[in-house]
Amino acid sequence: MAETKWPGCAGGLKAVVLDMCGVLYDSEPGRTVAIPGSVEAVNRLMSSDLQLRFCTNETQSSRDKFVAMLQTAGFDISVSQIFAPAPAAVAVLNERGLRPHLLVHDGVLSEFDSVDKTDPNCVVIGDAAEKFSYQNLNDAFRVLTGLEKPLLFSLGQGRYYKETNGLSLDVGVYMKALEYACDLKAEVIGKPSPRFFQSVLNDMGLQPHEVLMIGDDLVNDVGGAQNCGMKGIQVRTGKYRPSDEKHLTVTADGTVDNLSQAVDMILSQRGG
Amino acid sequence: MAETKWPGCAGGLKAVVLDMCGVLYDSEPGRTVAIPGSVEAVNRLMSSDLQLRFCTNETQSSRDKFVAMLQTAGFDISVSQIFAPAPAAVAVLNERGLRPHLLVHDGVLSEFDSVDKTDPNCVVIGDAAEKFSYQNLNDAFRVLTGLEKPLLFSLGQGRYYKETNGLSLDVGVYMKALEYACDLKAEVIGKPSPRFFQSVLNDMGLQPHEVLMIGDDLVNDVGGAQNCGMKGIQVRTGKYRPSDEKHLTVTADGTVDNLSQAVDMILSQRGG
Numbered sequence: 269m270a271e272t273k274w275p276g277c278a279g280g281l282k283a284v285v286l287d288m289c290g291v292l293y294d295s296e297p298g299r300t301v302a303i304p305g306s307v308e309a310v311n312r313l314m315s316s317d318l319q320l321r322f323c324t325n326e327t328q329s330s331r332d333k334f335v336a337m338l339q340t341a342g343f344d345i346s347v348s349q350i351f352a353p354a355p356a357a358v359a360v361l362n363e364r365g366l367r368p369h370l371l372v373h374d375g376v377l378s379e380f381d382s383v384d385k386t387d388p389n390c391v392v393i394g395d396a397a398e399k400f401s402y403q404n405l406n407d408a409f410r411v412l413t414g415l416e417k418p419l420l421f422s423l424g425q426g427r428y429y430k431e432t433n434g435l436s437l438d439v440g441v442y443m444k445a446l447e448y449a450c451d452l453k454a455e456v457i458g459k460p461s462p463r464f465f466q467s468v469l470n471d472m473g474l475q476p477h478e479v480l481m482i483g484d485d486l487v488n489d490v491g492g493a494q495n496c497g498m499k500g501i502q503v504r505t506g507k508y509r510p511s512d513e514k515h516l517t518v519t520a521d522g523t524v525d526n527l528s529q530a531v532d533m534i535l536s537q538r539g540g
Numbered sequence: 541m542a543e544t545k546w547p548g549c550a551g552g553l554k555a556v557v558l559d560m561c562g563v564l565y566d567s568e569p570g571r572t573v574a575i576p577g578s579v580e581a582v583n584r585l586m587s588s589d590l591q592l593r594f595c596t597n598e599t600q601s602s603r604d605k606f607v608a609m610l611q612t613a614g615f616d617i618s619v620s621q622i623f624a625p626a627p628a629a630v631a632v633l634n635e636r637g638l639r640p641h642l643l644v645h646d647g648v649l650s651e652f653d654s655v656d657k658t659d660p661n662c663v664v665i666g667d668a669a670e671k672f673s674y675q676n677l678n679d680a681f682r683v684l685t686g687l688e689k690p691l692l693f694s695l696g697q698g699r700y701y702k703e704t705n706g707l708s709l710d711v712g713v714y715m716k717a718l719e720y721a722c723d724l725k726a727e728v729i730g731k732p733s734p735r736f737f738q739s740v741l742n743d744m745g746l747q748p749h750e751v752l753m754i755g756d757d758l759v760n761d762v763g764g765a766q767n768c769g770m771k772g773i774q775v776r777t778g779k780y781r782p783s784d785e786k787h788l789t790v791t792a793d794g795t796v797d798n799l800s801q802a803v804d805m806i807l808s809q810r811g812g
Contacts, residue, residue: 400674406709409700413707427721428681435685437678441717448716449699449709 274522278537283319287483290506296432300341305528307342323351325424325458327394329375353423353458354379368392369411394423395439424458460492491518546794550809555591559755562778572613577800579614597696597730599666601647625695625730626651640664641683666695667711696730732764763790
């Protein structure tokens with residue numbers, strides 16, 4: 269077992285923010301499998317005096333469906349605890365009076381029910397998977413080229429994710445495709461955008477140094493949180509790779525085998 | 541009519557290289573329409589003592605089918621005069637002992653008939669249009685991530701092209717997508733790659749300063765040829781835009797209304 273690195277992250281801690289896929293569970297086609305010990309670890313955090321939020325770049329389902337799916341895997345989490353790119357995008361669209369052309373997964377469409385989508389003046393892409401057909405990408409491209417000021421929002425910027433049958437292309441790849449086609453820079457909504465982490469802090473009414481982020485993605489979870497002044501812990505589950513511990517630009521504040529071990533460390537340091 | 545700029549490009553000229561789409565013809569769904577005067581202009585060049593080659597980034601059909609299509613539009617051109625990315629790629633693959641996974645248009649597949657495609661050790665993408673499905677792009681991505689040294693060849697790097705029903709995404713967009721997904725840099729085969737222009741020069745046995753390139757694409761045709769030491773003329777047909785004449789990095793050696801006018805200038809300067 270690799271060495272646990274934990275230089276006293278839990279001092280003055282008031283809240284924990286958890287990434288979901290790869291920390292709580294692994295995804296298999298058609299089902300969600302809890303990572304051993306993670307259901308109990310979440311319950312222990314909930315029973316503590318720490319605030320708890322979940323921060324995901326999941327854009328294949330609405331939070332309602334997501335919570336239901338998590339329940340079948342044993343997690344008892346409420347919609348209000350979950351921060352995801354789609355509702356964050358809706359907030360941005362409303363704030364700036366924008367009407368999106370959507371290229372997103374069918375599962376997440378209901379999050380955009382309240383948004384005016386007529387005569388679009390921007391494009392929003394999410395992890396649309398099979399919906400990333402040539403026709404659909406071309407349609408999004410034509411909307412962008414038809415705008416005086418082309419405006420593209422991307423729900424995350426991941427390169428790929430792991431499924432049991434292999435790696436699958438994530439939304440960032442199609443963001444880069446449209447950026448090149450239209451010669452523009454997309455606005456990323458979701459991790460590692462500082463605005464996204466800040467919205468979680470605002471919701472809890474806390475300062476960054478009072479909050480610890482735990483994730484399996486070194487750049488988007490750990491690096492993103494650190495850029496906002498939070499501490500960032502990486503777990504050796506999900507998309508973790510040993511090379512992460514020698515990364516050139518991001519160094520986690522701690523590295524542990526899994527969520528269960530992280531919660532052990534946090535609660536024992538607090539005498540909990 | 542805009543001003544003709546023609547600072548004596550034809551001095552010492554021994555050959556002309558023509559781009560095809562946007563110079564000879566415009567593409568409409570299901571048919572090819574000759575640009576007025578271009579059939580006759582090609583015939584006049586053929587009757588002169590100048591060598592003539594055609595240099596295209598067309599990767600939706602084999603040269604055989606391409607020549608047949610051009611014939612219906614009135615052009616009498618032979619396969620041996622046409623330089624296109626697919627046969628150039630075949631030469632590279634043979635030279636380096638590479639076995640490609642192909643993500644190309646069905647129409648161009650026959651150009652790769654002679655190539656061993658078992659147990660692929662590289663990926664070749666062309667303008668696959670509707671074949672750029674999520675599944676197919678993911679398959680190409682998985683081949684690349686499975687290689688010790690991922691190697692991607694792109695048949696061109698265009699952003700988009702114009703069809704009568706609007707703009708359509710070109711191969712360069714998908715090249716950028718895979719570059720980001722795999723954190724690599726593709727090798728571009730076709731214009732504006734210097735290697736591609738050099739193969740045309742080699743075929744004619746000429747030095748760059750003896751050859752004039754005529755195209756509608758300022759960066760890929762004109763700039764690419766100039767980078768090899770050839771002169772580059774832009775026509776105001778096809779994808780030409782007035783802003784090209786104020787481009788920051790590429791300045792054509794001459795700008796004319798169309799191919800017919802270019803050939804007038806060339807032949808009159810030569811006393812032809």
